[in-house]
Every structure is written in structure tokens, then in C-alpha cells.
Amino acid sequence: MLISNDDVRRGIENDEFVPFFQPLVTLRTGELAGFEVLARWHHPTAGVLSPDRFIPIAEQNGWIDALTKRLMQKAFEAGKLIPEPLTLAFNVSPLQLHDLDLPKRIQSAAEDLGFPLQRIVIEVTESAVVDNVERAQTISNELKALGCKIALDDFGTGYSSLLHLQSLPFDELKVDRSFVGSMIQRRESRKIVAAVVGLGQSLGLTTVAEGIETREQAEMLLWLGCELGQGWLFGRPIPAEDLPTTVEMPREKISFNHSPGLWGGLAGNALPSQRLAHLQAVYDGAPVGLALLDRNLRYVTLNQRLADMNGASVEEHLRRPVAEMVPKAFHHFEAFMRRSLEGEVITGVEARRPAGPGQGDRDYLLSYQPVRDEGAEVVGVSVAVVDITDRKAAEAALRESEDHHRHMVELNPQIPWVLDAKGNAMAISPRWEQVTGMNAATAEGKGFLEAIHSEDRPSVENVIATSIRSGDPIDVECRILCRNNRWRWIRSRGAARRDASGIIIRWYGSVDDIDDQKKAEEALRKSEAQLKAIFNSVPVAILLAAEPDGRLSLSNPEASRIFRYPAPSRHIIENYAQWGAIRVNGRRLECGEYPLARALRGQKTSIEKALCLRADGTEAWVSLLGAPIVRGDGSVQGAVVVVQDIDEIKRERERLLTLAEALIKELKGQTSSARLEAEL
Numbered sequence: 168m169l170i171s172n173d174d175v176r177r178g179i180e181n182d183e184f185v186p187f188f189q190p191l192v193t194l195r196t197g198e199l200a201g202f203e204v205l206a207r208w209h210h211p212t213a214g215v216l217s218p219d220r221f222i223p224i225a226e227q228n229g230w231i232d233a234l235t236k237r238l239m240q241k242a243f244e245a246g247k248l249i250p251e252p253l254t255l256a257f258n259v260s261p262l263q264l265h266d267l268d269l270p271k272r273i274q275s276a277a278e279d280l281g282f283p284l285q286r287i288v289i290e291v292t293e294s295a296v297v298d299n300v301e302r303a304q305t306i307s308n309e310l311k312a313l314g315c316k317i318a319l320d321d322f323g324t325g326y327s328s329l330l331h332l333q334s335l336p337f338d339e340l341k342v343d344r345s346f347v348g349s350m351i352q353r354r355e356s357r358k359i360v361a362a363v364v365g366l367g368q369s370l371g372l373t374t375v376a377e378g379i380e381t382r383e384q385a386e387m388l389l390w391l392g393c394e395l396g397q398g399w400l401f402g403r404p405i406p407a408e409d410l411p412t413t414v415e416m417p418r419e420k421i422s423f424n425h426s427p428g429l430w431g432g433l434a435g436n437a438l439p440s441q442r443l444a445h446l447q448a449v450y451d452g453a454p455v456g457l458a459l460l461d462r463n464l465r466y467v468t469l470n471q472r473l474a475d476m477n478g479a480s481v482e483e484h485l486r487r488p489v490a491e492m493v494p495k496a497f498h499h500f501e502a503f504m505r506r507s508l509e510g511e512v513i514t515g516v517e518a519r520r521p522a523g524p525g526q527g528d529r530d531y532l533l534s535y536q537p538v539r540d541e542g543a544e545v546v547g548v549s550v551a552v553v554d555i556t557d558r559k560a561a562e563a564a565l566r567e568s569e570d571h572h573r574h575m576v577e578l579n580p581q582i583p584w585v586l587d588a589k590g591n592a593m594a595i596s597p598r599w600e601q602v603t604g605m606n607a608a609t610a611e612g613k614g615f616l617e618a619i620h621s622e623d624r625p626s627v628e629n630v631i632a633t634s635i636r637s638g639d640p641i642d643v644e645c646r647i648l649c650r651n652n653r654w655r656w657i658r659s660r661g662a663a664r665r666d667a668s669g670i671i672i673r674w675y676g677s678v679d680d681i682d683d684q685k686k687a688e689e690a691l692r693k694s695e696a697q698l699k700a701i702f703n704s705v706p707v708a709i710l711l712a713a714e715p716d717g718r719l720s721l722s723n724p725e726a727s728r729i730f731r732y733p734a735p736s737r738h739i740i741e742n743y744a745q746w747g748a749i750r751v752n753g754r755r756l757e758c759g760e761y762p763l764a765r766a767l768r769g770q771k772t773s774i775e776k777a778l779c780l781r782a783d784g785t786e787a788w789v790s791l792l793g794a795p796i797v798r799g800d801g802s803v804q805g806a807v808v809v810v811q812d813i814d815e816i817k818r819e820r821e822r823l824l825t826l827a828e829a830l831i832k833e834l835k836g837q838t839s840s841a842r843l844e845a846e847l
Contacts, residue, residue, distance in 0.1 A: 168213050172228045175221050179233055183209045184221075186242040187404035190413060191256070191375065191397045194389040197420035199413075201254030201288070203397060204242045205404050206234070222260070231260050236272060243280035245407035249414060256288035256318065261295030265302055270309040285314040288339065292320050300334055307335045318375065322363055332370060340367035342393065344378025351383055364391050385421050456552035459538060464489050464504055464548070473552055476531075496520055500533065507535035507548045517555075530559045582678035584615075586661070588671050590631045599678070604650045620646035620654060627659075634674075638663055641676060655682040708812070712763055713796075713805035720805070729789065729812045732782040749791075750778045762793025766806035769795045776817065788817035 178184060188202035208216040225231045239257060246255055263269050277284050289310055296303045307317050318339035319332065332340075342363050350356040360376070367374040376388045379398030388396060405413055456473030458466055466484040474481045477492055489504070490497040496518070503513050513535040519528050532555045538547040582602070585594040591612045600606050603618045610618075619627055623645035630643040641661040646654040661676020702709060708726035712719050749756045751774060758764060762772035772793040779789050789810050796805040 170216075170220055170224060172224055174210075175224045175228070175230055175234075178208055178210070178221070179230055179237070182237065183211070184234055184238060185209060185406065186238050186245065187406055188242075188245070188255075188410060188413075189397055189404040190402040191254075191395050192401045192418065194385060194393060194396050194421050197418045199253060199418065200395055201256065201286075202249065202410075203256040203258075203290075204238065205258075206238050207404070207406075226260055226262055231262060232266070232272075235260070235263065236276060239273065239276045240280065241407070243277055243282040245410060246280070246282045246286075248407070248410040251283075252286065253414070254286045254288050254316070255282070256290055258290045258320065259295070261292060264291055264295040264306055265299055267302070267306060269306055270313060273310070273315070274313055283314070287314075288316045288318050290318045290320040290341070291335075293322065296335060304335060311336050332366075332372075337372055339395075340370075340372045340374050342374065342376045342388075344398070347376050347378045347384060347388070347398070348380070350387060351381070357387070360388070360393075361391050364388075364393050368392060382421070389421050456550075456554075458484075458550045458552075460489065460504065460548045460550060462508060462545075462547060464501075466492070467547060473550075476529075476552060476554065503533070503535050504548050504550075507537050508545055510537050510545055512536055528556075529554060530556045584659075584661070584676055584678065586631075586674035586676075588635070588673070590635050590674070593673075596677075602649055602655075602680075603647060618647045620648070622646075634663075635671070638671060641674065644681065655680060656685040657681060708808075708810035710763065710808040710810065711796075711805060712767065712807075725812075726810065729787065729810060730779070730781050731785070748780045749774075751776070762791045763806055763808045766793035766795045766808065767803060769797075769803050771795070776813070787812065787814040789813060 185207055187205045187207045189205055190202055191200045192198065193200045206218045206222065208221055210216050222231070225234050235257075242255055242257070249255070259269070273287070273289070274284065277287060291303070291307075310317060316338040317336060318341055319335070319337045320341045321343045322340055340363065342360055346356045346360050346363075350360050364374045373395060374393045375395040375397070376384075376393045377397055379385050379388065379396045379400045381400060384398075385396060385400055401418075402413060402416075451470050453470060453472065456470065456476050458469035458473050461467050465486055465488045467486075469481060469484050471481060474484060477484070479492060484492055490501075499518060500516070503516055507513055516533040516535075518531050518533060520531060532553040534551045536549040536551070537545045538549050540546050582596045582598045584592060584596065584599075587593050592610055592615050595607055595610050595615065597607070599610055599615070605614070605618055616624055616627065627643050627645050631641060633639070634641045640663075641659065643660075644656060644658045647657055649655050658679045658681045659676060660679075661674050663671045664673040664675060666672050702723050705723065706725060708729045709721075709723050710719055710726055711721040713721075749761060756777075762774060765772045770793075772791070774791045777789055777791060778786050781787055790813050792809045794807055795803045796807060798804050
């Protein structure tokens, strides 16, 4: 269908021209950045017509201002459906860039409908600037003063000139769709797009790519550093009524799943110029030897670290082959480099290189990464060399230390163990299996309890639970079943390890074999019982003092009977003032003369006959023997006194002597025989 001037005029008069909105997306995040406003004609018979069918006619016949004004009014009205800070971009005809009233008309249309001027982008082509640069500058500066942004559209397709970029206050630089559409297939287009993006970024301009139709195009643009994109991949132009749905539509972030390139992973975070400076700083300052080799395995670039490793300056390496710089090592690494040139990523290659005289060999870890251009062609190899000599030495020392500690654990007569914060066994010495036959896996958790005697297990569980609650050390004795099916006594002790906040994170301890000790204690208890039985059954009193002041520590029942005092026996000395006095030959002894006191001074004492005051106030005849208890070094640690009750014997003897004396007296006095018989 042929469109005439009258058709366009009639369409304007009938208000048949409407704005359509094409999404602009931030490539790095996938988020919506705004819309470009595109003119569409709802023709009564031909349907929706694109701008190329009517814009040239409108420009030729003076209808462009009226058409632009009406489109802007409708777009600003629809802009109420677009949330901040999303922008609206409008294309301005080259003819309109000669009209000094253009800024005022744009301002008026926006303010009448309440759309912020700061969210408006005016797109102009270089052809609009060429005819009258000064007037274009004036109009652009006025638009900038109002808050609008200025974008240079279709850069590279017309009279591209750096003078134009410098003359006008542009904010954005748009890459034409013709280059974007062919950049995947054509290397020349890729270079042009890269140059335009790099130029814009070097001038501080936001770069926008038009006509993005595939994900591969979007990924490559993002890798090149382009910031905004539009095209059918992100959405076709839509009428105003579809804006709310489009604004709310979830969008997928562009990633680098398919994009090649050495620095692809950094593309989304900085401009190419910034990335270059950043990467150069990283490259030079890295503690790793780095180099880029071309397909002929010549050094294109390298850092000082690798130059030092090779023993030559950076300048001496450049453009020279690896085989020439490291001839002794080249044959070891050539195969890896060749494989990398075929596209293979190779990491973790260990190598040892002899050092200079008097120095030890050095160990290195090498990686080879194919370097691809934007078309995914391998153009070289990136080499990374890490000096791991110290790490290898540390690993060897660690292995030696681990061996040392492992042998210490395995040969230790004790059985070290580790519990978690809840009391579950995490690790236990191999000696546990040697002793009990229970392997480490079985002993983990609560398994170790199965080796404990059923009578002792509740006590062990209670001790562990109590320590876990209180944080107090674990200390418990129990019996465990050994390989020979015999029970042995053990003692397990452990303490908690806490973190910086005081929370218990582990328990560490060990098991000691105390079976022999337990048997000795049992034998001692039996021996003590036997000795005690003998001690309590002997027919003499035995008094022991183990204190310097002479206080008794032990006495037997015979002592209580002889001295008539109640338990405890210590009272026999404490009550000397009231009872316990000893008389020998009628003389009362001083306390220091008592056998016990003399024995504590290291002297033996024997008294055959002594009259002792008993606790009940009566007196009894006793014989006493006192002796010191001497340590191995000859010092006195106590005393023992043995007392024999001779009171009945003494008194019976005295009675017999009295009778004998009476008999002798009677005989002398011729006492009658009858009386003598009665006495006898």
C-alpha cells in the first residue's frame, strides 16, 4: 500500500498515531531500565504501520513537529504506569534539532502530564548534528539544563566523528543494530562493537546496544562491557495498555555460560578500562608467576614474579619462545601447552626445578588455560606458576608430625579419647580395640558403653551426663570386658574444651588401666581386716599416737576395758588432768616421763609395775612398754604403747603375801592349829 502526504495528514488529524514502548534492560543485572518510545500508525485499513512508512513523509511535508508532540503527550500520559526510576527515550528528527523551541515544547508536554524531565532521554543521530553543530549544541545544552539526557543514536553508521562526541553533552552512546546482528558471525562487526563500547566508556558514556535478538549476543555484549540493551530478546515494542504487565514481568539475569574470553568472569562488574587497570595491578602484584603465550609458545606478556623464577628480566622474555628461556624444563611442559592450545584446561601439574649452586630444588604447581578471543578461537595459552616449595616442606613436616603423634597415641599405654559436646565418642585410640576387641567404628557415639560392666554402666552414664551439664571434669572408675573375656578396672578422666564464648565444643581425656592398683587395694583391705581382727583380739591394750602432741590415733577394745574410758580413745590423753595419772613406787610420774611421751622422743620405756588412775576413779596395776615408730630416714612419726593388765595378779599376789605373813606370824606366836586351818 502506497502512503501519501494526505494519508499522513489525515492520520494526524484523526489521532491515529500512538506510542509503542520497547524495553531497555541492564545487561549486568537483567533488570528493566526503561523504554524507548517508538511511533506506530493504527491505519484504518492497513493495520499497524512502522515508522519507516510515514516518518520520511512527515519530515518532508512539515508534519513531524505535530506528530512528535502528540506522541510525547500520549507517552507521558502512559508514563504514569511506569515506576521510577525507569526512563522514556524519544527519537528526534534531524529537522527538529534545528528548532530552538524544541526544549520548551518537550518541557511543556512533560510538565502538563507530570512526567519528570530527569527521566527523559532524547536520542539524536549524527546526521542531525552535522548540518548545524552550533544550533545542535544550543538545543542539547538547554535540554541538559532541564534535566534530560542526550543519547547519540546509530553511532558508526553515518558520519562518525570524535568531534561530534566531543561537541555535544551526550550521556549515552548507542550501538547500531546492524553491527549487533552480525557480531556473532563476523569478526569485523565484533571489533566495531568492541571499539564503540570501549570508546563510549573511555568518555564516560553509558553504552546501549540495539537489536539484541539472541542470548549469545547479549552475553557477548556484556562480556565486552556494554551496559544497556534492547531488542526482541528482552521484548518487542508493546502498546501502552501492556506496560503494567511488562513492568512486573520477572527477568532472567544474563550470565557467561556461553561467552568466551580470558576476562569474561569480570565483565559484569567494571568497565573495560577499569578492568584493564585492575587486572594489570593484579597481574603485576600477584604472588604467582603469570604469562600469556601466543600460538607459537612465545611470551606475549608476563609478570615480574615469573621473570624472577626464570632468572631473567621481563624484557628478555618478550617475543621469545619458552623453549629458549627455560630449555632444561621445556620438554617437561610442552605437551601440556600444546593440549591447552587445543582448548584443554590443565591444572595441578607439579614439577621440580633444580635451583642455583648452594640452593635447594624448588617445587612448582603449574596450570594452563586456553586464551580465546571474542569468537571463541584459541589465540594463546595463559600460564600460572605457583612456588609450592614451602608448602611441600610444610606438608612433609606435617606428615612427620602426624606420624609422630600417631605413634605416640598408638604406643601410649593410656587410651586417649575425644567426645563431642553431647558425650558421643568421636575418636578413640587404637589401643581400645587392642584391649577390648571393639573397633573404632563400633565405639563411636555411645558404642563404647557396651564394653562396660552392666553394674558400672549407670554410674558411668551419670558421671558423663553430670559433667556435660556442669562443665566439671569427668572422672569415673569402672570395669571393662577385655579380649580374654576377663574384666579389668579402668579409670577414665577428661576435661572440656571451650570456644571463645565459653561454650563446650569437645571433651578430651584418656583411659588408665588401674586393675593392678584395684587388686592391691583389695589385698590391702583384706590385710587390714586381718590386722584389725588381731589388733582387736589381743589380750593386751595397744595405744597408737601419730601426732606430735601425743594424742591417740588408735586403740583396741582391751585398752577401753583396762582404762575404763568410752570411745573415742583420744580422751585418754585429753583427760590427763582428771584421770590417767601413773604412780611408780608411790611417786606420781610427770607427763614427760610417761612411756608414750618418751617414745615420741625416740626412747623406749618399760615399766613393770605402775598404778594407774582409771576413768571411773579406780586404780589398777599395769605394766607398760613404750616404743617409737620410726620412718625410713630415722625420724619419729609416732609411738606405740603396750599395756598389760596385772591388777588381778598383783592383788592376788599381795593377798597371798599377806596370808603368808600372817601365817609366819602365827607360827611364831604359836597360833592354834585350828585357827591356822581356818585362815588357810
